[in-house]
Amino acid sequence: MKLFRFLRLFVLTFVLSIFFIFSKCSTKEPKEVEIKNEISESIEKTFVLTSFDSIALDTFFTKYPKLAIYKKQVTTTYTRHTFNYLWFDLKGRKETAEVLYNRLNSLPEEGLTAAIPYKEVFEGLYFSDNLAPNLETELLLTSYYYFYTQKVLRGIDPSKAKELGWYLPRKDVSYEDLLDSLLIHPTKVDKQSQLMGQYYQLKEALQKYQAIEKKGGWPIxxxxxxxxxxxxxxxxxxxxxxxxxxxxxxxxxxxxxxxxxxxxxxxxxxxxxxxxxxxxxxxxxxxxxxxxNIPISERIKTLEVNMERCRWIPVEFSKAKEFIVVNIPSYRMTYFKNGAPKVVSKVVVGNVMNKTVIFSGEMKHIVFSPYWNVPSSIIKKEIKPGMARNKNYLAQHNMEWNGGNVRQKPGPRNSLGLVKFLFPNSNSIYLHDTPSKSLFNEETRAFSHGCIRVAKPKELAYALLEDDPKWTKEKIDAAMNKGKETWYNLDRKVPVYIGYFTSWVDQNGVVHFYKDVYSRDDRLAEVLAQE
Missing domain, CATH: 1.10.101.10 (PGBD-like superfamily/PGBD)
Structure with missing residues (x-):
């Protein structure tokens, strides 16, 4: 009897154990199914990427001729990437494509009205339900990247800028290298590092003025x-x-x-x-x-053309230890040292008939008590007619003949004043003092024959030579009033930039507007409208 009870208990225990084991197995089954579903979904979202034939580029640009100007850059890009997809990976379209798309649709914020070629076709492909890699979308994105870099980062062709009188040098930038960087770090395109800082300040001002315009502007x-x-x-x-x-x-x-x-x-x-x-x-x-009463639309245009000018300035220029900037429309010179303004001075620039040239140079010499070697054009137009009327003309103007030319002797009446600052250039333009101090009180100060008269020449000389043990303020004053020309070679070259900006945002974030003294804005606006 006891044996029977034991056997019945054993059988019952065994059955329960088998049931427990099977019940454990049955709880595993849903997890296994879940894992299988995850793998299945992953496979569905994974695409096969293969390289494409270079012949596809010819076919593409035949279909989209308005983008053919970027064919060389696009070909170079895919050659260095062995004709692999750039904007897609195994999961579909990359984040960089989204960033580029958003930037293309923000061109008005960049002061540009350029139409995006084939935009409707592109958006039809871009927003289709098929997320698989598409070669046409791929090549459109790469072409649009170069469209964007040309319009927003590079600006108009340098040859066109020179036709507009702009001779400041422009630095070559590899936008192929930049693309490689952006594909890894897509948000880099939104960082304010591709252009000079002034560009982004003008952009912010532009958005404020565009907002005012949307609300109706200001009444007459x-x-x-x-x-x-x-x-x-x-x-x-x-x-x-x-x-x-x-x-x-x-x-x-x-x-x-x-x-x-x-x-x-x-x-x-x-x-x-x-x-x-x-x-x-x-x-x-x-x-x-x-x-x-200048319409807000004109103020907006002014901001836009000056944003374009900012595209022509190398980003690195403001990072120099020291440099001098002359902005013609503002009639102002600023000497920057260690990232801060050291001397700010009013200036007189060339008149409309003798425009001051927009270019850059390197200051190498300071000349105290200078002679003024009168340009041949002035001798012909002013000196000789004056001599014909008055035989004592040269003596009365403290001038003398010098080897067939005319020069004015050093002294307080000298047209160059008591000091000049030379940065050798083919335009024969330099900074100098002047005896005509009253002109600095005028609002419009375009009176010279092209050179730049400085209201604070002594302060500029002090600042340029403050670290030079050979010079003290007393020695500088003595040299300026010596009456004998003295040349001094600086112990370094100081970059000098002569620019033309009719709007500018200062260090306090205040936007300034200046008269377009040489009537350059409308010409640039016309070029931008044609681009």
Whole structure:
């Protein structure tokens, strides 16, 4: 009897054990199915990538002739990548393609109105349900990359820039190498490192002005034909319109909507005058109203053409230990040292008939108490006619003959003043002092024959020689007033850039506009519209 109970217990235990084992096995089955499903989904999202034949490029550019200007770059790119896909991997389209697509659709933010060739065809392929690698999409993306780099990063062809009078050197950039970098780090295209910093500041200003334009811009400020001026304390509906304009352009932080010319408006007017090339005072004149009435579309165009000019400047230029920049439209020179302005000075530049050339050089010499060797053109047009009228003309102007040429002797009456700064160039342009100090008080200072007159020549000499043990301020003053020409060779070469920017954002983020003294903006805008 006991044996029977034992056997029955044993059988029961065995059956339960078998049931438990099978139940454990049955709980594994769903996990195995889940794993199999994951593998299946992974296989479905994995594509086979193979290299393609170079002949495909000929076929592609025959179909898309507007992109054929990029054929050489596209061919070079795929040759170095052995004709493998760049914008797709085994999982489909890469993130870099999305970044490029977004940048192409943001061209207005870059100050560009260029139409994207075959955009509708591209978007039809780009947004199709088929995510598999597509050679046509692949080659469109590569072509669009070079379209983007040319429009946004490179700008117009250097030969066209020279036709517009721009002779500052441009650095060659390998956009093939940049593409390799972007394919690894796609967000790099959005980093503010491809162009000079001023470009991105102008871009930000452009977006603000575009936002104002979308809201209707600013109304025209109409005045009576008899209008002469507004002074503090005056009241007029026109003053209310001026206040509103200054508020829209951030020259005023608030808009009280008052029609009375109060201290708040006076401060806003100062801000506006200073950033628009006027001498700051409290009197509102017709010329100020005329400037306020420049349409916002024109301000936007000005920002766009100056963003284009920024594309022509090497990124590295502002990284030099020291350099000098002259901006012709602002009539201003800045000597930068160790990343900060050391000397800021008003300048006088060439008049419309004798335009100061846009170029760069390297300052090598400072000449104290200089002679002025009168250019042959001035001898012909001014000196000889003066001598014909007055036999004492040369003596009265402290001039003398020198080997068939005319030169003016050193001294305070010398047209070059007491010091000049030389950066040898084929244009015979240099920086110099002047005895005509009153011209620096003028708002428009295009009076010279091409050279650049500096309002603070002594301060510039002090700054350039402050680390030179051979010179003290006292020695510099003595050399400038010695009356005998003295040359000194700098112990290094200081880069000098003469540029032309009719809008500029300063270190405080304030956008400035300047008169287009040589009428260059419209010509550049026309070229951009044709690109």
């Amino acid at each position: 400020i109409a005045t009576e034909p008899s209008f002469k001026s507004f002074k503090p304390g005056d009241s007029s509906a026109v003053i209310g319109l001026i206040r509103n304009h200054l508020y829209l352009t951030n020259d005023l932080s608030a808009n009280s909507k008052s029609n009375r010319y109060d201290d708040e408006l006076k401060e806003g007017l100062y801000n506006y005058q200073l950033r628009n090339g006027f001498n700051a005072d409290s009197i509102i004149l017709p010329k100020h109203i005329k400037d306020l």
